[in-house]
Amino acid sequence: xxxxxxxxxxxxxxxxxxxxxxxxxxxxxxxxxxxxxxxxxxxxxxxxxxxxxxxxxxxxxxxxxxxxxxxxxxxxxxxxxxxxxxxxxxxxxxxxxxxxxxxxxxxxxxxxx
Amino acid sequence: xxxxxxxxxxxxxxxxxxxxxxxxxxxxxxxxxxxxxxxxxxxxxxxxxxxxxxxxxxxxxxxxxxxxxxxxxxxxxxxxxxxxxxxxxxxxxxxxxxxxxxxxxxxxxxx
Numbered sequence: 001x002x003x004x005x006x007x008x009x010x011x012x013x014x015x016x017x018x019x020x021x022x023x024x025x026x027x028x029x030x031x032x033x034x035x036x037x038x039x040x041x042x043x044x045x046x047x048x049x050x051x052x053x054x055x056x057x058x059x060x061x062x063x064x065x066x067x068x069x070x071x072x073x074x075x076x077x078x079x080x081x082x083x084x085x086x087x088x089x090x091x092x093x094x095x096x097x098x099x100x101x102x103x104x105x106x107x108x109x110x111x112x113x
Numbered sequence: 114x115x116x117x118x119x120x121x122x123x124x125x126x127x128x129x130x131x132x133x134x135x136x137x138x139x140x141x142x143x144x145x146x147x148x149x150x151x152x153x154x155x156x157x158x159x160x161x162x163x164x165x166x167x168x169x170x171x172x173x174x175x176x177x178x179x180x181x182x183x184x185x186x187x188x189x190x191x192x193x194x195x196x197x198x199x200x201x202x203x204x205x206x207x208x209x210x211x212x213x214x215x216x217x218x219x220x221x222x223x224x
Contacts, residue, residue: 002158004156033212035214041216041217042119042202042215042216043157043202043217045211045212045213045214048211055210055211090156090157094210094212096210100147100162101147101159101162102147102159102204102206102212104149104157104158105156106155106156107154107155107156109154
């Protein structure tokens with residue numbers, strides 16, 4: 001158990017809809033990262049938050065947004081969903097003062113139909 | 114822009130032999146290098162790492178080698194076991210910030 005919790009595990013929704021994915025980081029970790037994995041491809045970095053503030057942005061679409069709340073949990077909002085958004089979405093957390101590794105949740109599998 | 118490349122999508126190795134997985138990165142500013150293992154329908158799990166001040170780090174059957182001049186990272190697994198069959202991702206980091214991952218190498222260890 002990595003200590004990172006993602007909900008829901010599975011999500012099926014229709015095109016054009018909006019969904020919210022939730023991540024609770026390991027206790028005490030200040031950084032949260034979001035990644036997308038499509039069709040057994042690599043992990044595409046979407047965005048990083050550190051202690052509530054956006055720290056780095058990767059290949060995140062404008063239809064997607066994220067935030068990190070004061071209790072350090074994070075949400076990834078995906079809107080105007082398209083079929084191509086179907087993927088596994090992973091959240092990871094880390095704190096440099098606790099080691100340089102990031103720890104991943106089990107992921108949310110999003111299916112857009 | 115791809116910061117990290119794993120040029121071999123798949124690798125098959127006989128049980129008991131050595132598995133060597135390779136990774137290249139583009140930017141010398143990264144100072145921490147990691148390997149993750151992923152089983153289907155699970156999140157990646159941290160396997161082993163190395164900082165830029167070292168060229169080798171060993172943990173049991175797993176050894177990571179870093180060649181900074183070549184910007185090349187490799188993972189050696191010896192002896193390989195069937196339970197090692199998984200997708201392996203290499204990652205680079207700026208001291209625990211901004212982790213970038215390769216596309217993964219699917220390792221199959223044949224009994």
